[in-house]
Amino acid sequence: MIQTDDQMLIAQQCVANLRTVLLEARKVHSPQDYSRLAEPILLEIQQRQQEILEYLSGSVGQRVAQLG
């Protein structure tokens, strides 16, 4: 779970990295193979984006209360 702004930025960077991997992968694989290899990466991106959205959905005050 993301607990700080720094962690959220790291999570965003991880999502960006995985997007770049997919952009490169789709250039060098057949459509069928790309679908196969992309599946777990897309799931990973989805999970990380969900965590980012959950973090951003709370105000700073709410976060402080949760951590306290």
Added chain:
Amino acid sequence: MPAGVHLAAWEEFASRFGTSTPRRIWLVSRLRAVLSLAASTRKLRRVFVWGSFVTSKASPKDVDLLLTLEEDFEVEHVNLAAQAVFDSVLAKLLYESDVFWARTSIGNEALDLWLDTYQISRSFRKRGIVELELP
């Protein structure tokens, strides 16, 4: 394990991470099966392992690994048993492994980004990755 990519021979790796508990003995047997099938394609180039299996945790949930394969690798050209390794759902069910894979032609830059990403745990700690030496 410190952050970074650490090269290890299979014997050293299996001895360190695949012997201490029944769960680890089982998972290393699953990993051995995955790697045997991947090697049977004759296209396997590099193998990276990360996640709870390469920690001191007694009962890891699964094995996370990335395989890179030669530029002309295509799943439909390998035998059915080996095809399961490259299907994320089947690999999880049959081998308790999260198998990521790609041709080497994705390039070193993309591979480095991939490895950088998995050196950060879900709790945002830097962690190490093992690269297995291939025979």
